[in-house]
Amino acid sequence: MIKGNCLVGQSGGPTAVINASLEGIILEALRSEEIDHVYGAFNGLDGILQEKFVEFTNDDLEDLDLLITTPSAILGSVRYKLPEEDEDITVYEKIRDVFIKKHISYFFYIGGNDSMDTCHKIAQYLLRIEFPCQVIGIPKTIDNDMVETDHTPGYPSAAKFIATTISEIYQDIACYETGRVTFVEIMGRDAGWLTCSSYIPSTLGMAPDLIYVPEVPFKVDLFLEDVSRIYQKNKRVMIAVAEGIKDEAGVYFLQKRLYNNNDDFGHLQLGGVGMVLAEIVNKELKLPVRSIELNINQRCASHLLSYVDIKEAINVSIYGVRMALKGITDKAVIIKRISDEPYEIYYDLVSLDKVANLVKKIPLSWLNERKNGINDEYLKYIMPLIKGEVKVPYKNGLPQYYLLKNRQK
Amino acid sequence: MIKGNCLVGQSGGPTAVINASLEGIILEALRSEEIDHVYGAFNGLDGILQEKFVEFTNDDLEDLDLLITTPSAILGSVRYKLPEEDEDITVYEKIRDVFIKKHISYFFYIGGNDSMDTCHKIAQYLLRIEFPCQVIGIPKTIDNDMVETDHTPGYPSAAKFIATTISEIYQDIACYETGRVTFVEIMGRDAGWLTCSSYIPSTLGMAPDLIYVPEVPFKVDLFLEDVSRIYQKNKRVMIAVAEGIKDEAGVYFLQKRLYNNNDDFGHLQLGGVGMVLAEIVNKELKLPVRSIELNINQRCASHLLSYVDIKEAINVSIYGVRMALKGITDKAVIIKRISDEPYEIYYDLVSLDKVANLVKKIPLSWLNERKNGINDEYLKYIMPLIKGEVKVPYKNGLPQYYLLKNRQK
Numbered sequence: 001m002i003k004g005n006c007l008v009g010q011s012g013g014p015t016a017v018i019n020a021s022l023e024g025i026i027l028e029a030l031r032s033e034e035i036d037h038v039y040g041a042f043n044g045l046d047g048i049l050q051e052k053f054v055e056f057t058n059d060d061l062e063d064l065d066l067l068i069t070t071p072s073a074i075l076g077s078v079r080y081k082l083p084e085e086d087e088d089i090t091v092y093e094k095i096r097d098v099f100i101k102k103h104i105s106y107f108f109y110i111g112g113n114d115s116m117d118t119c120h121k122i123a124q125y126l127l128r129i130e131f132p133c134q135v136i137g138i139p140k141t142i143d144n145d146m147v148e149t150d151h152t153p154g155y156p157s158a159a160k161f162i163a164t165t166i167s168e169i170y171q172d173i174a175c176y177e178t179g180r181v182t183f184v185e186i187m188g189r190d191a192g193w194l195t196c197s198s199y200i201p202s203t204l205g206m207a208p209d210l211i212y213v214p215e216v217p218f219k220v221d222l223f224l225e226d227v228s229r230i231y232q233k234n235k236r237v238m239i240a241v242a243e244g245i246k247d248e249a250g251v252y253f254l255q256k257r258l259y260n261n262n263d264d265f266g267h268l269q270l271g272g273v274g275m276v277l278a279e280i281v282n283k284e285l286k287l288p289v290r291s292i293e294l295n296i297n298q299r300c301a302s303h304l305l306s307y308v309d310i311k312e313a314i315n316v317s318i319y320g321v322r323m324a325l326k327g328i329t330d331k332a333v334i335i336k337r338i339s340d341e342p343y344e345i346y347y348d349l350v351s352l353d354k355v356a357n358l359v360k361k362i363p364l365s366w367l368n369e370r371k372n373g374i375n376d377e378y379l380k381y382i383m384p385l386i387k388g389e390v391k392v393p394y395k396n397g398l399p400q401y402y403l404l405k406n407r408q409k
Numbered sequence: 410m411i412k413g414n415c416l417v418g419q420s421g422g423p424t425a426v427i428n429a430s431l432e433g434i435i436l437e438a439l440r441s442e443e444i445d446h447v448y449g450a451f452n453g454l455d456g457i458l459q460e461k462f463v464e465f466t467n468d469d470l471e472d473l474d475l476l477i478t479t480p481s482a483i484l485g486s487v488r489y490k491l492p493e494e495d496e497d498i499t500v501y502e503k504i505r506d507v508f509i510k511k512h513i514s515y516f517f518y519i520g521g522n523d524s525m526d527t528c529h530k531i532a533q534y535l536l537r538i539e540f541p542c543q544v545i546g547i548p549k550t551i552d553n554d555m556v557e558t559d560h561t562p563g564y565p566s567a568a569k570f571i572a573t574t575i576s577e578i579y580q581d582i583a584c585y586e587t588g589r590v591t592f593v594e595i596m597g598r599d600a601g602w603l604t605c606s607s608y609i610p611s612t613l614g615m616a617p618d619l620i621y622v623p624e625v626p627f628k629v630d631l632f633l634e635d636v637s638r639i640y641q642k643n644k645r646v647m648i649a650v651a652e653g654i655k656d657e658a659g660v661y662f663l664q665k666r667l668y669n670n671n672d673d674f675g676h677l678q679l680g681g682v683g684m685v686l687a688e689i690v691n692k693e694l695k696l697p698v699r700s701i702e703l704n705i706n707q708r709c710a711s712h713l714l715s716y717v718d719i720k721e722a723i724n725v726s727i728y729g730v731r732m733a734l735k736g737i738t739d740k741a742v743i744i745k746r747i748s749d750e751p752y753e754i755y756y757d758l759v760s761l762d763k764v765a766n767l768v769k770k771i772p773l774s775w776l777n778e779r780k781n782g783i784n785d786e787y788l789k790y791i792m793p794l795i796k797g798e799v800k801v802p803y804k805n806g807l808p809q810y811y812l813l814k815n816r817q818k
Binding site: 046071079306386396 | 419423452455479480481482483485486487488569572573574576577578580581582583584585586609610612613681684699701702704705706708709710711712713715792795796797798803805806807808810
């Protein structure tokens, strides 16, 4: 048997479990007899094009458990939009040359919707030139907006972080007899999955009064009516709002902000919508306001993980390696749910072109009648996903992380 | 022996351990033979004036352990500035009447600098009218800006939360080859204690590149020079900045913000300075920027506590009750440090007027030469304080909180 080598890369925005996905690939690849060397590419495609690799061996196994609770993507990530073959074939040829030189027979790319597109293009190119390498996409995104899969690794932990934080903020702002209108701004450009998770603490009696998702056109008049009514009754209002809410014309509500940065995919970098709404409330209703932006902590808070999420992230990767070894290529691993209670799932594959670049919205049946809140249907979906805690290794009062010794090279 | 009753209130901004302070009072009062009933006042002074009390009995002991990891002040807090006696004596007479009616012989007020002032005024009034009630201030503030004490309960847990979060953000922003100028805005109106804690992850090699505290006049020119130099070298800059940085004239750097709320003590409610600096950097240096405000999570993140902090918060309260039972009044409990390593402290008392309304700044010897960062002197002070973790009780994936059954009355 001729052994091939395995290459794995991380791409797109980190999640709290993207390193658990990496651990799953490394563990399964190391114990596979068909795989010889296990390489990681630094900064995803960038690292491949520049041949910046690290090798994982059995010597790394001892430390590897630290990966699970290490935040961010330890191989480094990238936001690189792969051109079409007819736009620039040289990039593809470079990838091919590196794969030949490094004897790469299995390529795993951990990423979100955009990365699945990258993965698909590479897989298609390699198929066309009949290069023997299996390409499998390993989904991760806190946004949970990937089609075909029940959920994506990374979302449950982000949801658990948001739920915990919302319950803490709820307690905090409830401690004064008269409070403010508090906005909690949650990530989510086009879909409300993360914002929905602000509703989880309703099981503790601690949900926000109002929840606004990008799927519903945001109407300022109705919003001010709701805020005013609730404030009069409770002397405080708590509002969870997605960064990506849009007006009725489908234009991002927040078109103007202090500073704009566009990423390489042309997405507008949002943020600050809570402050804009706070300003409107303060101006129109003369109420005291506050805006809290949960920001990138939603994706990097590795000190607060869902056990189910970690377990699934590892298993998705293990399943991906096994399928690649069977000769399968150009597929993404997906999670299919059999039942909510007891929570049962299985892993499956789907063609990469079925998930690349698409965005899955939340079911509109999860919205309340006035479309300013979520209902208990969502809880059936989410509660099994946030179960279980993960023990973080601490030393001298600080969490301990996996350090890639030669990362800086 | 004639037994007296005990009353406890919580005041000012919550900390992650303000409920542990409460637990200490309740536990020690319940087991004391000199104390009959143990009351809590809702919303501090407000609850006293309106006679909104809750009683804690031995039946509550079983659930009471949940208090330790319950965020915010469960009795509710208040920001009420007690007038001077000669301004409005009726408030004092009302307090006296309630104390008579409820047979209050021991009064404990858990709060920060402002609350110690309230406490002192009440103690002085009661002494003057020869009303037999011992008044003890139980310090808490995440700001750590109370004089006379080595540190205040609440600060170590906030520092640990900030340190953990900073290390996670550090990892997150390091994952792209080219990054942004990232600001992390940290609480601290007049003192840099909390901002200093962003330096703790230097022990993991993950400190911010630049740290700005309110004690040092903020010079925009030097700042832009530093940012530019570091960005050129590293292609990213991470900056920790206190909300309360001031210019050379001592004026809050951030005078203009989207909305202003003044609290009852006339303090300007700050926030958003990170965004203002981000805008300056983006405009002057044309660099991509991001601002992350840690916001009230710094004081309510009960899912991430320092064991030392919790233990001391409880012990400060127990000590306070014991001193009150000895007939001592008009004092605050303080923590005196004997040595850093091994970490040794003892509890002591100080007159309330020695701590009321004063602000303790950080030692300037903790600053680096260019005054844009912290040095290892600070680590000797802080590392013993953040040691040890506290297990949070989870159920169905969510933290469980102590619920005051009749809180809503």
